[in-house]
Amino acid sequence: MTKQDTLSAFYHKLLPLFPPRTEGYINRLKQQDLQHANFRYIFSVKSMIEISHMIEDSVINTLGGADTHVSFQYFSRINAQLGQYTKVAEASKGLWLYGVSDAPLPQLARTTGIDTSGTPLEKYWFVVAYGPGIYATLLAEEIDPEEGQRFYEGFYTFEPNAAFQIISLLHHMFPTQVPPPIAPQDQEKE
Template sequence: MTVVIDPVFSVYRLTQRDTDYSLLRHRRTMSVVSYEIENATLLDGAENVIFSSFQRMSKFLPQVDRYTRIAARADQVWVFGIPDVAVPPIPNVTYVPLEAKDQLAKEWFLVSYGPGYASALATEELTHIDDPDDMRQFRGIWTFDRRLVNVLYGWLTRIVEADTYNIDQAEFNETTHLTRMANTITRMETLTGDDRLTQMESSLIAGEIRETLIHEVQAVYTRMMADE
C-alpha cells in the first residue's frame, strides 16, 4: 500500500486548534518524552495504536530493536520519515514515507491511543534537523487529553488508511489512564536525575516536563469532574 501524504498536513497545528499553550522546546526533552509515551506500551502494557515520526528514517535506525519490542506489544505501529536509508521489515510496523517538502517532515510527533491510555507529543521544529542536537529547538505540547489525542488518532488513521475504532467515554478506562500517568511521573523523576544527562539538560528537561505534567494532571482532573 502506498500512502500519499498531503504536504500541508500538520499534527502540531491540529493541536493548536484546541489549545494555545506550547511548553516543550529542547530536542533532549523530545527524546525523553517520546521514550515515556512508548514505555506506556513497552513497560505498562498499553496495547495501543502508535503513530511515530522520526522526520528521517536514518533517525529511526538506532531504535529498530526497541520498536521491534514495542510492536510486539502494541495494536499497530506506524513510523513516518523521509526514506533516506533502507529500513528493515518489522512485524506489526508499517512505514510511511515522507518527502522533504511535507510539513510532517518538519515535525516530531508521537501519538499513542487505546482504551486505557492516551498521550501525544506534537511539535514543530524551529531549527533544522541537520543542526547540532544541542542547538535544535522545537515548539509543541505533550498531552494526556483523551479527546485531543482522539482527534489526532482520527486524522492519522484516515491519512494512512488504517482500520479505525472509536473509544467512547464509557469504554475509556480513566483509572488505568491515570495509573499509567502516575507511572510516567515516577519514571521521569529518575530520568531527569540520570547521570548521562548534563546538569543543564536535567534542569531544562525537569522544568519543561514538570510544567507540562502539572498542566495535564489539572486538565484530566477537571475533565473527570465535568463528566461526573
C-alpha cells in the same frame, strides 16, 4: 486546505490551549506526575527523546493495549532507537512509523511505514499512544535551528480526545494506510 495542511492547522489551533513550560519543568516532575501533565514547550532533541521514551515505556508496559503512531521525520533516525522500537512494536496492537524514506525501515512486528516526503509532516516529531487506558500524545514542530541544534515547539498531553483527533487526521491524510480510530468512549466497550 489540502490533506497535508490539516495537521498543521490542528497543531496551531491546539498549541495555545496548553500552558508553556521549559525543560526545567519536566526535570522537576516525578514520573507519576508526568502521566497527568499537559503542557507546551520548546525542547531540545535530548528532552524530546526523554518524553518520547515515557510514552513508549507506557506502551511497552501495556501489552497489546495501544495503537502507536510515531514520526521520526526521517526513517534513518530510527536506527538509534531500534532496540526501544523493537519492544514498542511487540507491545503495540499496531505501530505506524512516519518519515521521509531516506533509508529502509527495519522489519518490525505489526509495523506500517508511511513515507511523508514532500508533506508538511517532514517538520513534525510525534508519538501518539492510543488505546483503552493509554492515551498519550507528544506533538511538536521543528523550529528554526540555532547554530546547528534542533529544537521543537509542541505539546504533551494525556487527553484521549487529542490523541483521537491526531490519529483521525492521519487517517484523513493516509486513508489506505491508517485505519480510522475508534472514539475513546467506544474503546472502553470493546
